[in-house]
Structures are given as C-alpha cells and as structure tokens.
C-alpha cells in the first residue's frame with residue numbers, strides 16, 4: 001500500500017511542480033508524510049519555498065500596512081500637480097510682459113481607457129481628496145515592494161536548478 005502511494009506521487013510529478021519536492025526531501029522512512037500533506041494543503045507549499053526571517057518579517061509588515069490603508073479609506077489613481085496657465089483672451093494680463101499667469105490650478109491627471117484625462121480640483125476638493133491620492137500612491141509602492149520581495153524569494157528557490 002505504501003509502495004503504491006509513492007508510485008502515484010511520482011507519476012503526478014511532471015504536471016504538478018509541488019510533487020517534485022517529495023522525491024528530494026523525503027527520506028525513506030517517512031515518504032508518505034510529505035506526500036499526504038502536500039496534496040491538499042497550501043501550508044505544505046509554503047514549506048517548499050524558503051524566505052529568510054527578514055524577508056518574512058518585511059512581507060508581514062507590508063501586509064499589515066496594506067490592510068491598514070485599505071481599512072482607513074479610499075484610493076484615487078493619477079497624479080496631482082499645481083499648474084499656472086494662460087487663457088485665450090489676448091488682452092488678459094496672462095499675455096502681458098511679464099505675464100501674470102492664472103492659477104495655480106490643482107491639476108489631476110490620470111489614464112482613462114488608454115487616454116490621459118485631466119480635471120481641475122478646487123481647493124476644498126484638493127483638501128478632501130489629497131489623502132485618497134496619498135493612499136493610492138503608498139499602496140502602489142507597497143505592492144511594488146511586495147512583488148520585488150516575492151521575486152527575490154522565488155529566484156532563490158533551489159528547485160530552478162534541478
């Protein structure tokens with residue numbers, strides 16, 4: 001019975017990457033243990049990658065900050081910039097020398113359906129939405145950092161060399 005089980009695990013190896021680990025890490029005495037655990041449980045898959053304690057700690061910190069940001073509020077995409085502008089009236093002071101430009105205007109720019117969308121925020125809109133823009137930017141930073149950390153861990157996986 002034990003022999004038949006081991007054979008079925010090996011047969012599953014080509015189309016199931018996690019099963020390969022059984023051949024490498026299992027000793028003769030306990031070959032059935034990792035096999036039983038690895039099939040249904042995602043916990044066993046975590047044991048097959050090896051984040052350092054520092055990497056694990058950083059991932060936990062990132063997850064905690066993402067959770068806090070998501071709980072605290074909203075996330076508006078795009079960038080904010082204060083812009084000075086000229087209008088279309090030829091006699092306006094914005095065309096004088098030196099020019100007295102209009103603004104500053106709080107210009108919100110983002111991608112919308114492949115095109116750049118621009119809106120001008122009033123002062124009170126800026127006050128309301130500034131935290132939403134800040135949340136979004138920080139969330140993107142954290143996701144980017146989590147991606148880099150995960151790639152670092154995956155790249156160090158010894159199983160790539162088999």
Ligand SMILES: [Zn+2]
Nearest residue numbers: 086087092094
């Ligand atoms: Zn003008």
